[in-house]
Amino acid sequence: MVRIIGGLVGLAFAVMALVGFISTTVGAIQEPEKPTAEHEFHKGPEELKLASNGPFGHFDNQQLQRGFQVYKEVCSACHSLKLVSFRDLQQIGYSEAEVKAIASQWAIETPAPNPETGEMATRKNLPSDRFPAPFANDIAARAANNNAVPPDLSLMTKARHDGPAYVHSLLTGYQNQPAELLRKFPDAKTPKGLHYNPYFANLNLAMAPPLTSDGQVQYTDGTKPTVNQMATDVAAFLTWTAEPKLQTRHAAGWASVLFLVIFCFLTWGAYKSVWRDTKH
Structure with a gap:
């Protein structure tokens, strides 16, 4: 009796699931989802070639230093790097003295209690x-950025699909709304205070174009600072902030592959040696 009841209950659930599936399918066929501007005009990031790409990827310290310069002079006004220390810059070729100078001359000082009064104050940054x-809290960040909180960039290239290419495409992708978009979706006009960018998920973002013209940052190594070059360099720098041990990981991976290859040959040789006198 219990088995019969259990079977009937299971059958009832199966019928209900089947009915739900059929009704959902019929509804989707009869009333298909209306296309949206985001679905039709959102673009995936354009391909970006960096030295760090691929299994043999490595960091180009000269490019990383240029990218850091772009971050320092352009991006740091709004975006934080809360997971990166000043002393980490030694990994991309800066000397200890240069790091100390960068830290002490940084525009924003580190909050710290006054040793004499105990009240909160600020002090010059240390390499550690x-x-x-750039903002004391989210309220201050929203007030300065059209009610949007600029995201931290430490892990940005890991947090987005094809992150380096996404950063580059976003920085170079600002444009006027296409006439076709406004014709097909007249209600999708970019709101006042926002900026159209097809590489952003909903096409409109609060961040104004940060890289507006060639020569906005003056490189010290002679590289021509075009908008495309600056976007590429800062994307490379943010790739390093998100995965500073990339080169070590690649080296460890290839060492493991080499070990496994050698181990396979040694195992095969041992097998042939042990069983060479055995008749099959």
């Missing part, structure tokens, strides 16, 4: 400090 946030 992490990059200070």
Whole structure:
């Protein structure tokens, strides 16, 4: 009796699931989802070639230093790097003295209690400090950025699909709304205070174009600072902030592959040696 009841209950659930599936399918056929501007005009990131790409990828310190310069002079006004310390810059070729100078001359100082009064104050940054946030809190960030909180960039290239290419495409992708978009979706006009960018998920973002013209940053190594070059360099720098041990990981991976290849040959040789006198 219990088995019969259990079977009937299971059958009832199966019938209900089947009915739900059929009704959903019929509804989708009869009333298909209306296309949206985001679905039709959103673009995936354009391909970006960096030295760090691929299994043999490595960092180009000269490019990383240029990217850091772009971050320092352009991006740091709004975006933080809360997971990166000043002393980490030694990994991309800066000397200890240069790191000390960069830290002490950084525009925003580190909050710290006054040793005499105990009240909160600020002090010059030390190499061991992490990059200070440009805003005291989210309220201040929203007030300065059209009610949007600029995201931290430490892990940005890991947080987005094809992150380096996404960063580059976003920085170079600002444009006027296409006439076709406004014709097909007249209600999708970019709101006042936002900026159209087809590489952003909903096509409109609060961040104004940060790289507006060639020569906005003056490189010290002679590289021509075009908008495309600056976007590429800062994307490379953010690739390093997100995965500073990339080169070590690649080296460890290839060492493991080499070990496994050698181990396979040694195993095969041992097998042939042990069983060479055995008749099959």
